[in-house]
Amino acid sequence: MLPPNLTQADFDRAMDELRAVLGREWVIAEDGPRRASYRDPFAPRDVDKSEPTAAVAPANVSEIQQVLTIARQYRLPLWPISTGRNFGYGGPAPRHAGTVVLDLKRMNRIIEVNEKHAYAVVEPGVSYFDLYRYLQARKIKLWMDPAAPGWGGVMGNLVDRGAGYTPYGEHFMAQCGMQVVLADGTIVETAMGATPNAKARHLYKYGHGAWVDGIFTQSNFGIVTQIGIWLMPEPPGYRPYLVTFPHEDDIHQITEVLRPLKLGMLVPNAATTVGLIWEAAVKVSRAQYYDGKGPLPDSARKRLASDLNIGNWNFYAALYGPEAIMNNNWKVIEESFRQVNGAKFYFEADRGGDPAFAYRAQLMRGIPNMTEYSLLNWVGAGSHVDFSPISPVTGDGALKQFHIMRDLCHRHGFDYIGEFLVGWRDMHHILMLVFERNDEERKRAVRELFEALVNEAAQAGYGEYRTHLDYMDAIAETYHWNERALYRSFEMMKDALDPQGILAPGKSGIWAGRSHHKRS
Amino acid sequence: MRLERITIMLMLLATHTSSATDLEQGRALYIHYCGACHDAGAGHPGTMRLGVSRDQAHAVLTARSDLTTDYVMQISRAGNQMMPPFRATEINDAELAELAAYVTQHYKHTQ
C-alpha cells in the first residue's frame, strides 16, 4: 500500500534517494521476510495488513536529517521506532500501512554511564538487556528499571511513558535531558543541554523557560535521538515479598491499606497487585485446568489457587535500604496488610524457587528477563492486546473498575487477566486480553470486547494511559473536555512543529492540518 | 600420486564443524537474544511453550540435534506463533548465521 497521494513513480524515486543516503541494505521496500518483520504480530485483525510500505534504518543523526529532507520533499510519512518490541501495543508497525517505518535500532550506543551522579545517556536502540549487560560487565553499582519484557527499549518505553517495578518505576520521572530532531531537521537539546558545555545536562531536568521534554512523549512532534535517565544507586539491602489475599473483593481493602503506605513511601517501588490468572499463567496453561469455553469457572480457580499456593490477589513489593530500615518498614507493612482477613506473607525463601516470585524479584531490583511473556502460553498460540485505564488509589475506585472490566471480559468469553501497577497516587490497571492468534472468531470477539471496554471506560470517566495503534483515535476522543481543548492544543503544536504531517501520522490520535479550523 | 593425497586432506578439513572460536560469537548472540526465552528450566517462555506444543524432548533449543541452520534463521526472521520476528537492524544476516550455527551445534559440545 502506497502512502496517501503518492504515485508509484514518486515513491520509487524517494526510495532511490533514501538508498543513496543509507545504503541499499538499510532501505527495505520489497516484499519479503525483511519487510514482513515490521508487522504487528499480535494485531487483533489481519496481521499481514499491518505491514508497512517500507522501512529505513539510519545510523546516526546526520542520516536522520537527510531522510527528513527527502520525506519533506515527497511528503513521505515516517513512523519512528526505537527497539520496536512493544508488542501488545503494536510493536514495530505504524498506524497505517501506507507509512515508512524509521527504524532507529541501529542507533544503539550507550553514550555515557556516570556512576558518581547515577545516570546514563542512551540512544533509541538500547534495550534493557543491553544496558544491564553494560552495567554488569563494568561492575557499576547502579540499578536500572526494566519493563517486564527485557528486550524493550530504555528510551522507547520511557518516551511512550511506560513503567517498571523498582522505586524508579515511573520511567518518565527519571528522565533528565533529551535530544530531539524536529521535522525540519533542526537538532534540539532540551533544558540544561541547551547551554554549551552543559555540566548539569543530566542533573537538572528543567533548564530555563518552557520545559518541553514532555511534549515529545507519546506524540509525533519530533524524533528523540538521545535521552538521559537517572539510575538508582544499589541500596545496602533488598528484600522482595509477596502477600496473597483469598477473595476477589479483597481488592477494596488492599487498596485502602496501600494508599498511605505508598504516599508515605514505605512501599517505595512500583508495586503490583496481581490477579489470580496473571499470576498463574506464568507457570501453567488454561488447558491444564479447564477444557471448556468461556472464563475459568470457580471450581477451576479454586484448584489453581490451591495448587500454586496463590491468592485471588497477589501483592508484590520490596523493601530497600539498610537492615534496620527494612525491618522497621516491614513491621508497619505487615501490620497494615494483616487487617485483611486471610492475608499471607512470603519472603523469597518461603516461595522455594517459584518462577513467578523469581521474575518479580528480579524486576523489582532491575534485572531484565522475559518470564512474563509466558502469559501468552495461557491459551495455545497466544497474542495479546492491552487495555489500561488509570484508577485512583481508592478501594471503591479499584473495586468498581475491577468489577466492570472483569464482568465485560466474562460476558465476551474471556478470562480477566489483570494487575494493578501501583504508583504514588494512581494505579495503572492493566488488562491483558490474551487471544488465540489463528482463530478468526476469537479475534473478532477480542475486538468486540475491546470496544465494549473503551465504551464503558469512556462513559465511566476512566482515561487510558496508553493504547494499541488501532485504538488511538478512540482513546483520544475520550479526552474531550472543553470542546477537545487539549487535542486542539496538540493540533496547534503539530501544525507548528510538523506542518507537512510527516512524523508518525495519527500517533495518540494527533493529526496534522487541523489547527487552522477555528471555532466560529 | 602425492598431489591426490594432499587434495583429499584439504577436503576433509573443509567439512569439519565450526571451531570453538567460531561458536563463541554465536554463543554471545544466543545469550543476548535468545537465552531469556529459550534457556532450560522454569521462567523461560519459549522453553515452556515448546514443552507444550511439541514435547519435553524438544523444549530446550540448544539441546536439540534436529534443528537446521536454515530453519533457525527462518524462524528468527519470520517469527513463529507467540515468538515475534527479529529484524535485520537487531541481528544482521551474518550474525544470524553465527547464531544459527551455535544453536544447531551446541548439543555436540555438551556430550
Added chain:
Amino acid sequence: MPTRRAFLQSTLAVIALPAVGLSIVHSAIAARPLRFVIDGGCAVARRLADCAGATLAGDDVAVLIELLNRDEADAWIGLTRDAQRFIFETLARPRGFELRYAGTHDYRTGTLQHRVVGDLALIAPHTQALAAAGANWPTALLDYAALLSRSRTPGDSARITTATLRPPGSADYLTSWCWRRS
C-alpha cells in the same frame, strides 16, 4: 427498464445543485481506516472536507462502488443530502455494512436544528459538540469519528436547536451517518 446505474444517476440529477456528486475524503497524510463521504455541492459540508485535508476522489457513483468493493475502510461517515445517503445505503447494505449512527441537520425552519439517532449516552460528546460549535458544526463528525463508529442504531433520538443561520451555498437539509462493516 432503466439500468441501476442510470437510475442512480437520475436520482442525483433531480436535485439540481451546483456540483452534483459525492466528494470522497482521503485525508492527505491522515490516512485513517475510515472514510468520509461529503456532498461536494454544499458549502457547509465542504467545511468538513477542508478540515480533514480532503481531496476530491470523484463525482461518480462508480468511484464509490469501487472503493466499497476494494474493502479498504471499516467505517464510512457521511455528510450528504438525503438522496445521496439513500444511494450509499443501497450500496452498503448488501456489502455487509450496518448503520451505526444517523443525524439530520435542518435549516428549513430558519435556524439550524440537529437530530441525532444512536447510543445517546455514548455519543454525548458528539451531541454536545453539535450544540456548541455554531456554524462549524460539521467538524464534530471528524472530531468524534471513532466514537460514532461505535454507536448502535436503532437508538434513541435527541433534538438540538441552535441559532445558526443557513450560510449561502449550503443545502437546506443535510444528513450525517455512519455505516460500519459488521
